[in-house]
Amino acid sequence: MNRGDQTQDWQLPQRLTGPDGSPRRVGVEIELQGIDIEELAALTATTLGGDVTPVSAVEFQIEVPEQGGYRVEVDFALLKELARERRRAVPEGGEGLMDFAVDLLNEVSSVTVPCEIVAPPIAMDAVAAPMDALVGALRDAGAKGTRHSLLYAFGVHLNVEPPDLEAATIVRYLRAFVCLYDWIVDEGEVDLSRRLSPYIKPYDRDYDLLVADPDYAPGWPTLIDDYLKYNPTRDRALDMLPMFAHVDEERVRDTVDDALVKARPAFHYRLANSCVDEPGWTIASPWNRWMAIERLANEEGELAALASAFARDRSRMLRTVDKRWVAEVREWLAGN
Numbered sequence: 001m002n003r004g005d006q007t008q009d010w011q012l013p014q015r016l017t018g019p020d021g022s023p024r025r026v027g028v029e030i031e032l033q034g035i036d037i038e039e040l041a042a043l044t045a046t047t048l049g050g051d052v053t054p055v056s057a058v059e060f061q062i063e064v065p066e067q068g069g070y071r072v073e074v075d076f077a078l079l080k081e082l083a084r085e086r087r088r089a090v091p092e093g094g095e096g097l098m099d100f101a102v103d104l105l106n107e108v109s110s111v112t113v114p115c116e117i118v119a120p121p122i123a124m125d126a127v128a129a130p131m132d133a134l135v136g137a138l139r140d141a142g143a144k145g146t147r148h149s150l151l152y153a154f155g156v157h158l159n160v161e162p163p164d165l166e167a168a169t170i171v172r173y174l175r176a177f178v179c180l181y182d183w184i185v186d187e188g189e190v191d192l193s194r195r196l197s198p199y200i201k202p203y204d205r206d207y208d209l210l211v212a213d214p215d216y217a218p219g220w221p222t223l224i225d226d227y228l229k230y231n232p233t234r235d236r237a238l239d240m241l242p243m244f245a246h247v248d249e250e251r252v253r254d255t256v257d258d259a260l261v262k263a264r265p266a267f268h269y270r271l272a273n274s275c276v277d278e279p280g281w282t283i284a285s286p287w288n289r290w291m292a293i294e295r296l297a298n299e300e301g302e303l304a305a306l307a308s309a310f311a312r313d314r315s316r317m318l319r320t321v322d323k324r325w326v327a328e329v330r331e332w333l334a335g336n
Contacts (some may be wrong), residue, residue, distance in 0.1 A: 025121035068120030098123035
């Protein structure tokens with residue numbers, strides 16, 4: 001069980017609304033194995049009180065009153081495309097071959113490719129109940145998470161709306177994230193298979209130090225260009241491409257040609273394990289670690305001091321061995 005999982009209360013940020021007074025929202029993505037995709041869609045609908053509409057053999061849409069549209073799908077682009085083609089009209093005599101291809105890929109994907117539940121953006125003060133109910137139902141149904149297999153580099157992703165879209169605000173959140181990253185990995189016991197995978201790489205040292213500099217105060221063009229220089233990929237623990245594409249899609253697309261990058265005003269936080277099969281675990285665990293980022297990002301004096309200390313720690317040769325920085329972050333958190 002991850003450290004801190006004994007406390008399952010969902011913390012809330014200091015800023016619950018955006019500039020226009022509308023509630024800040026968070027979307028949740030849960031990766032798992034162990035449940036047939038049709039059963040998973042039915043389970044999700046039953047648990048949340050929604051109606052299922054098949055999109056293909058491996059994709060389902062679930063409309064939940066007062067929440068919106070959930071997706072349940074196999075997270076494998078080729079398989080989904082073949083399944084969609086099968087639902088469309090196919091030339092005479094081609095259906096059998098198409099069925100065979102879909103079934104074969106579905107069988108192969110069941111070894112390492114997760115099924116995924118993608119929740120719509122939900123108000124932060126209303127997300128706890130549906131997510132707790134869903135995780136409980138998944139566990140009872142035999143869902144398997146990250147630690148069930150060395151091949152299961154599964155995660156839980158949070159798509160967190162920022163309190164505003166001012167460049168200075170986003171810089172503070174990035175600064176808080178790089179300062180707390182080592183603590184998050186240690187506290188969340190991020191699985192080795194996930195850390196070795198290409199999907200949740202940390203920012204490199206040069207970008208960490210750039211963002212940690214308290215004097216770093218770029219406008220949007222420079223902020224996006226700097227990020228793209230060091231991170232021209234969606235495979236980061238905190239993927240900023242969706243938000244940056246929302247702000248300036250042309251600038252992002254000039255560097256990153258990836259159809260999986262979807263423009264939306266959200267931090268795409270990808271670091272957490274999927275522990276749906278572990279007793280006592282809830283999504284409150286990774287969510288509350290994100291709340292530590294929220295708290296630090298909104299304490300400018302504390303953030304500047306911690307960022308300066310972070311930059312000094314990065315110059316130590318033993319920093320990756322002695323975990324002194326993790327201890328320093330824990331000390332800061334204990335006092336805040």
